[in-house]
Amino acid sequence: MLEEVFDLNMQLEELRMQKKMGEDDPALVEEIGRQKLELEQKHEGLLGELKGEWSNWDSAVDSGTETDRLKIRNKMVDVLNRRSYLRNLVRDVNEVLES
Numbered sequence: 001m002l003e004e005v006f007d008l009n010m011q012l013e014e015l016r017m018q019k020k021m022g023e024d025d026p027a028l029v030e031e032i033g034r035q036k037l038e039l040e041q042k043h044e045g046l047l048g049e050l051k052g053e054w055s056n057w058d059s060a061v062d063s064g065t066e067t068d069r070l071k072i073r074n075k076m077v078d079v080l081n082r083r084s085y086l087r088n089l090v091r092d093v094n095e096v097l098e099s
Contacts, residue, residue: 005089008035012096019099029097036093043086050079 011032018025053076060068 004035008032008089008093011035012092015096016099019096032093032097036090036097039086039090039093043083043090046079046083046086050076050083053079 011028015025015028015032018028053072056072057069057076060072064072
């Protein structure tokens with residue numbers, strides 16, 4: 001995913017520069033739009049993963065150990081961090097496409 005994000009950031013920078021110079025590259029805009037949709041799908045997929053961890057948490061609260069709860073909490077934090085990162089990427093893409 002790191003490579004994808006790096007490529008996307010390079011494309012966003014290229015589109016910013018083109019817009020500053022008054023140029024337009026429909027193929028680049030289309031590619032960035034496609035990548036945005038993929039990011040949004042990954043973001044939604046992480047919600048499903050998070051919901052699964054919520055269920056695990058509920059079970060661990062009722063019958064799990066402190067170690068179980070810590071592992072689940074750490075997984076939830078990881079998923080939340082990835083969702084936040086993807087949300088910020090989508091926001092950045094929207095800003096460039098709308099400018």
